[in-house]
Amino acid sequence: MKVKLTAEQKAELKTEMMKAKTMSAADREIFIAKTIGEVYDLELPIPEVITAISRFERVAVGEHLFYNVPAAITKAVRTIDADCNITQTKVTPNTRTEATWVDMVSEQVYVCLHDWLKGDHDVLTFNADMIQEAMDRKEIYAVLALVQSGATSESNVYTLRSGENKFVYPDLVDMARSVAPYGKDLVLITGGDVTTDIMLLNYDADKNSSVSIFDVVQKHIPIEELSVTIDGSATTVLAANKAMLVAVSDSKKNRSLLVGRRLLNQVTQKSDTEYVDVGAERVIVSTGNTINTASNLKLAKGFVGYEEYSATALNDKVFAVFTRE
Secondary structure, eight states: OOOOOOHHHHHHHHHHHHHHHTSOHHHHHHHHHHHHTOOOOOSOOOOOHHHHHSEEEEEOTTOOOEEOOOOOOOOOOOOOOTTOOOOOOOOOOOOOEEOOOEEEEOOOEEEEHHHHHHOSSOHHHHHHHHHHHHHHHHHHHHHHHHHHHHHHHTTOEEOOOTTOSSOOHHHHHHHHHHHTTTOEEEEEEEOHHHHHHHHTHHHHSOTTSOOOGGGTOSEEEEOOSOEEEETTEEEESSOTTEEEEEEEEOTTSOOSEEEEEEOOHHHHTSTTEESOOTTSSSEEEEOTTOEEETTEEESEEEEEEEEEEEEEESOGGGEEEEEOO
């Protein structure tokens, strides 16, 4: 419904809008929230890291997720001898392994019904979105921990070069060369400080020649220093001083990280499930309109997020990590 403003109302609105122009970013967010009745999460969501570097599978209830670890095969040929003898080597099939699943549950949040009904924004939907983002961050943290562990096991770890105090182009080349025999199509993931170094590469370089990381990598994903609280401890998803390189395609066009989520169809069919995501692999379960907290029964609506996921590194040789000390 359209409402015609009076001259006084227009003047007041103009004054308020002019005030907003001089506000800090945080104050402006609050002003907008009050104006349109929405609440903003000031932090940016993390880009799609997992789909960029992993093979992603959805597994139904009752199904299993298996994988094969790439075999280290010795490439050998021989010159036939005078008696035409052939050297024999016995081989055996690789044995598949079943992926390990991890349950992830959010903290339970609740809102009293009288607060919910009188509130200035939809606190339930807002917190449902925050639960989803927290669970995304936990998944990404777990996958990047595999990259760190794999690079360490293969000694593909790099620090500042002699005489340097930041990430430089030769560091990227070193990382790329360390994984070159095992994979191509490189994805670079950087924390905040290294991202700044990359933004300044051309500024710091010989002004007669341009420097582009895309001469080496196919994709760059910067991650700001965002955190997620895991089991009560604030945890940074990716440290600001880190850079990680993943070769995402080997000789058979396979990816060396496998991430799976369990499809929760049996749970999503229940009437107490809300805010189900598109893939039905993560749910937010509602308590209804009453909730027990300690020994008290409250007239309140509560909910908790749940999913089951799996993350496995199949080939550590395709990972390299730089730490900016």
